[in-house]
Amino acid sequence: MITGNMLVMFIIGFIIFCFYLFGLLYAIYWGHNSQRKEMEEDPEMRNYYARHNNGLDTDYDGIGNQGRFVDVKDKRKRRKKRNAKQRV
Numbered sequence: 598m599i600t601g602n603m604l605v606m607f608i609i610g611f612i613i614f615c616f617y618l619f620g621l622l623y624a625i626y627w628g629h630n631s632q633r634k635e636m637e638e639d640p641e642m643r644n645y646y647a648r649h650n651n652g653l654d655t656d657y658d659g660i661g662n663q664g665r666f667v668d669v670k671d672k673r674k675r676r677k678k679r680n681a682k683q684r685v
Contacts, residue, residue, distance in 0.1 A: 599607075636642055
């Protein structure tokens with residue numbers, strides 16, 4: 598069974614563990630934000646992206662911009678609606 602001393606030690610250990618997790622997550626968050634801010638303020642990176650159209654044309658996955666094509670099902674729905682209007 599758990600005695601009073603064991604319970605107190607468990608609670609103290611849990612509180613220390615919670616502080617540790619909070620500190621770790623805060624350090625990760627702070628590091629991410631400071632790295633992002635540093636990268637945005639870097640003149641070399643700013644010039645690079647200015648020359649290369651801000652990276653908007655970059656095709657990271659290599660299959661092209663699939664979002665620019667209209668879905669075939671949408672075209673069929675539009676045709677059906679248009680044909681229904683013409684019949685009336």
